[in-house]
Amino acid sequence: MLSVVIPAYNEEQMVQKCAGVLDGLLSAEHIPYELIFVDDGSKDGTWGRICAAHAENEAVRGIHFSRNFGKEAAIFAGLSEAHGACAAVMDCDLQHPPRTLVEMYRRWEEGYEVVEGIKRTRGKESAAHKAAAGIFYRIMSSAVKIDMSRASDFKLLDRKAVNSLLDMPERNAFFRAMSSWIGFRQTQVEFDVQEREVGESKWSTRKLIAYAIRNIVGYSTAPMQFVTGAGIAVFVLAIVLGIQTLVKYCTGHAVEGFTTVILLILLIGSIIMISLGIIGYYIARIYEETKGRPRYIISRKL
Ligand code: UDP
Ligand code: MG
Numbered sequence: 001m002l003s004v005v006i007p008a009y010n011e012e013q014m015v016q017k018c019a020g021v022l023d024g025l026l027s028a029e030h031i032p033y034e035l036i037f038v039d040d041g042s043k044d045g046t047w048g049r050i051c052a053a054h055a056e057n058e059a060v061r062g063i064h065f066s067r068n069f070g071k072e073a074a075i076f077a078g079l080s081e082a083h084g085a086c087a088a089v090m091d092c093d094l095q096h097p098p099r100t101l102v103e104m105y106r107r108w109e110e111g112y113e114v115v116e117g118i119k120r121t122r123g124k125e126s127a128a129h130k131a132a133a134g135i136f137y138r139i140m141s142s143a144v145k146i147d148m149s150r151a152s153d154f155k156l157l158d159r160k161a162v163n164s165l166l167d168m169p170e171r172n173a174f175f176r177a178m179s180s181w182i183g184f185r186q187t188q189v190e191f192d193v194q195e196r197e198v199g200e201s202k203w204s205t206r207k208l209i210a211y212a213i214r215n216i217v218g219y220s221t222a223p224m225q226f227v228t229g230a231g232i233a234v235f236v237l238a239i240v241l242g243i244q245t246l247v248k249y250c251t252g253h254a255v256e257g258f259t260t261v262i263l264l265i266l267l268i269g270s271i272i273m274i275s276l277g278i279i280g281y282y283i284a285r286i287y288e289e290t291k292g293r294p295r296y297i298i299s300r301k302l
């Protein structure tokens with residue numbers, strides 16, 4: 001059986017449509033399935049629509065979070081509830097074409113254990129968003145040592161892969177990176193990102209920046225190396241300036257005025273502050289992980 005995990009946050013207009021499309025397609029292809037809608041603490045009637053879809057179709061299941069925990073949490077909740085021999089993750093807004101899901105399933109039947117959806121085109125996005133996404137993916141790609149620029153959350157995983165993902169204890173999960181990191185027999189399927197039919201993207205720029213920082217800190221120590229790099233650069237500068245100052249002092253022309261002092265204090269002060277901030281991010285992550293809180297809290301199930 002194929003379990004399809006569908007995170008849904010304020011998607012009341014899409015839930016039943018999505019369930020209908022998937023039901024039609026998967027039945028026609030004779031693929032046994034279950035659809036697991038994870039209502040990520042929606043503020044609209046999403047849960048009601050999931051219940052309605054469940055009444056129409058037994059294969060629709062639902063999980064309701066006690067509040068909005070974010071898409072990553074929703075994905076992991078869905079995966080841990082999945083009973084299928086393989087599980088796929090796709091968006092509720094049908095931006096991930098359902099046809100590709102069938103293609104992924106066929107690849108899984110061929111013996112692949114992780115089938116990744118790769119964006120052929122990114123769909124409509126503003127230039128600023130594209131640029132920001134570009135920087136984020138460059139850093140993430142070097143952190144996880146795989147090309148992330150076209151990666152998406154649209155994936156199909158074998159039971160073995162699902163279990164190894166669920167076994168990872170970290171609170172700060174990043175599905176996209178973790179599903180590549182686990183290895184197994186991987187393959188890729190290309191798809192075109194579709195236009196969102198109704199509703200709007202749930203990601204504000206602020207939410208995206210916070211998400212990017214969280215994942216960079218969670219998966220890369222590159223920012224820490226920046227601290228070391230800055231320290232070495234300032235140290236070299238210190239030696240040069242120190243020698244120059246001493247030579248001038250010994251030859252009787254001590255450096256004049258406060259300008260040099262002020263510049264040095266400003267430069268070193270800001271580097272120290274930035275470094276402390278970077279280290280602070282890592283300490284915050286360590287603190288959050290040690291609290292060991294659950295990734296999500298389920299309030300209702302169907
Ligand atoms: N989503 C979620 N929780 C959130 C934000 C989004 O479960 O806090 C779901 C949303 O319902 C959708 C998917 O994640 O199924 C992708 O969200 P969206 O379409 O808004 O993102 P975009 O396609 O713009 O990247
Ligand atoms: Mg979308």
